[in-house]
Amino acid sequence: MKGREFKDTIFEQFARVASALASPKRVEIIDLLSQGERRVDSIAEVTGMSVANTSRHLHILRDAGMLTSTRKGLQITYRVADESVVAGYVALRTLAESRIAEVNRLAEAFFSEIDGADPVGLEELLDRYEAGVMVVDVRPRLEYEAGHLPGAISIPLEELSERISEMNPASSVVAYCRGPYCVLAAQAVAKFRSAGFQAERFAGGPADWRAAGLSLAIGDEA
Structure with a gap:
């Protein structure tokens, strides 16, 4: 692999994480799951989405390595993958607070x-x-x-x-x-x-x- 190809590939992986967070609802899901694990129906209720739409967002976050899940019967429970996800979310929030004045005004x-x-x-x-x-x-x-x-x-x-x-x-x-x-x-x-x-x-x-x-x-x- 040449240097340019390596850089393109590695930055593409970084962009996968950014893309996974490029939705207000997915950021809210990370905020919610930083409190502790929850079932899909519970996440849907708190975030005001349908179960189907919630599942779609959860799959995107899981595919980006930010969430893990377990299944018991028909119920699927999601949780943050590890502490780095929580730290990353707090860093994202802090960046928005420091660079987007509307956050603090609102x-x-x-x-x-x-x-x-x-x-x-x-x-x-x-x-x-x-x-x-x-x-x-x-x-x-x-x-x-x-x-x-x-x-x-x-x-x-x-x-x-x-x-x-x-x-x-x-x-x-x-x-x-x-x-x-x-x-x-x-x-x-x-x-x-x-x-x-x-x-x-x-x-x-x-x-x-x-x-x-x-x-x-x-x-x-x-």
Whole structure:
């Protein structure tokens, strides 16, 4: 193989990964599966697509080496291939945030209407841990059990209104969900504040935690 042929071939392989991510829905699928494995029907429900369309997108991502799958009967479960996929997704998101101004404008306009406050960054959250902040994971229980921030308690958003009365309103709360563009945490912060809590949103999620080299807790224990 000559030098030119080698370069053309190797860059073609890089482009396969870029092509696999050249769809908003496929990027959303990676974001979702960075929380933990899911069945096809579950992915379809969360992303608002038909099962057939979801399967097509999943096949493209799997063929690019970004996902793996297992079959049990008629059910197929997908997961990210390894940590490099999560790191690559976070890097892609960070690149878009730094080079496309519309990303930050959209996020600021949207979230200011819900919780009206700047989110807490990773370093600040680590400092809050030392101060004894209550960290609340408002994702579905399945995602919490697949991997959550150490010490976080699980209160899925749909349960928050019912369970908030059990909590001490003097507590300082930081809520998080799937990542910086997940709306669940912002909605939770609004509910906490309306109940008299000092509450803020973490500007990240499990993928950001992992990308920083920090370990997640697994299972149903905080």
